[in-house]
Amino acid sequence: MNADSNTNQTNLAETDLQDLSLHVNAGLLMPGVDENHKIRSMLNAAAKKQLGDRLHLDSELPNWPAEYFNLTDAAVFQNANASEKQTILDLCGQAIVEEALLIEKCGMAFGVKMSALSECVEERMFYNLMAAEEAIHYHQVRQFLPNDGMKVQPNPFHHLLANLIENGDRNSLVFIIQVVLEGWGLSHYKQLADNCLSEAFSFELREILKDESRHHGTGVIFSKEREFSSASCDFIVSVLKDFLQMIQVGPQAILGAVESVLGELPKNEKLALFNELDGEAKSTEKLNTLRDLMLQNGGAKIVERLDALKSFTPYPAEECL
Numbered sequence: 271m272n273a274d275s276n277t278n279q280t281n282l283a284e285t286d287l288q289d290l291s292l293h294v295n296a297g298l299l300m301p302g303v304d305e306n307h308k309i310r311s312m313l314n315a316a317a318k319k320q321l322g323d324r325l326h327l328d329s330e331l332p333n334w335p336a337e338y339f340n341l342t343d344a345a346v347f348q349n350a351n352a353s354e355k356q357t358i359l360d361l362c363g364q365a366i367v368e369e370a371l372l373i374e375k376c377g378m379a380f381g382v383k384m385s386a387l388s389e390c391v392e393e394r395m396f397y398n399l400m401a402a403e404e405a406i407h408y409h410q411v412r413q414f415l416p417n418d419g420m421k422v423q424p425n426p427f428h429h430l431l432a433n434l435i436e437n438g439d440r441n442s443l444v445f446i447i448q449v450v451l452e453g454w455g456l457s458h459y460k461q462l463a464d465n466c467l468s469e470a471f472s473f474e475l476r477e478i479l480k481d482e483s484r485h486h487g488t489g490v491i492f493s494k495e496r497e498f499s500s501a502s503c504d505f506i507v508s509v510l511k512d513f514l515q516m517i518q519v520g521p522q523a524i525l526g527a528v529e530s531v532l533g534e535l536p537k538n539e540k541l542a543l544f545n546e547l548d549g550e551a552k553s554t555e556k557l558n559t560l561r562d563l564m565l566q567n568g569g570a571k572i573v574e575r576l577d578a579l580k581s582f583t584p585y586p587a588e589e590c591l
């Protein structure tokens with residue numbers, strides 16, 4: 271009896287210790303406060319220092335032209351009526367903005383976690399500033415979504431990102447988030463800004479890009495001076511394998527938008543659409559960019575392991591449907 275209660279006490283103490291250890295909630299589904307809550311005016315005053323008159327934009331959901339998604343070459347798109355075409359483009363645009371919104375939301379949590387894990391004052395200062403910038407980015411993006419984006423549901427990529435932030439160690443997080451994902455984000459946001467039909471959204475993206483290039487650059491500096499433990503290496507490979515798989519399967523979001531407007535397509539039409547969207551070539555291009563980013567920034571061993579898993583090779587169209 272005594273021995274049992276001692277054992278229980280030890281277990282309880284261990285549990286307490288674990289509860290005291292750092293846990294950051296990535297906050298994918300973190301709710302917002304009511305519109306009239308007093309915290310809003312304090313927050314607005316702080317954000318206005320950064321955004322000035324752009325704190326309140328009278329903005330609508332941005333659009334991208336059909337060419338941007340390679341939809342102009344797709345027979346099913348060409349045969350759709352004008353309103354169906356517009357709805358498909360609206361859905362594709364909305365998916366882009368929603369994806370950006372939750373990435374920025376996760377960015378706030380990332381800055382907080384990295385600040386807590388910092389080992390020198392300048393490192394902590396950098397991550398505190400970064401967390402603030404991600405909070406501003408979140409506000410910049412949410413203004414373009416209905417209901418300030420509060421109803422946006424996470425997709426599998428967001429879940430991967432949230433899991434990674436909650437469970438990753440300091441060195442793995444710098445490499446995956448700042449070197450790979452933010453490095454990748456630079457070219458992604460630039461393409462979005464260059465092709466967006468909304469001048470207001472392009473402007474906000476270009477402002478965000480200035481901060482993101484600093485976030486990426488700092489990650490590169492840190493990564494080059496740090497060694498990965500073998501546990502970090504395993505973690506990085508397993509996360510990046512899952513991330514790359516989301517690219518290996520091609521433009522699923524566009525296929526999904528087309529089918530949700532035109533109904534489920536027969537397999538042969540789906541295959542034709544996938545090829546018309548140039549799915550495999552686009553995936554190859556993205557995968558090569560990511561591989562180069564890793565290789566150039568201290569990730570040679572990671573690339574070697576991902577090469578062995580064929581993670582940089584797109585799946586053939588038939589396997590993506």
Ligand SMILES: [Fe+2]
Binds near residue numbers: 377
């Ligand atoms: Fe950001």
Ligand SMILES: [Fe+2]
Binds near residue numbers: 377404481485
């Ligand atoms: Fe960032």
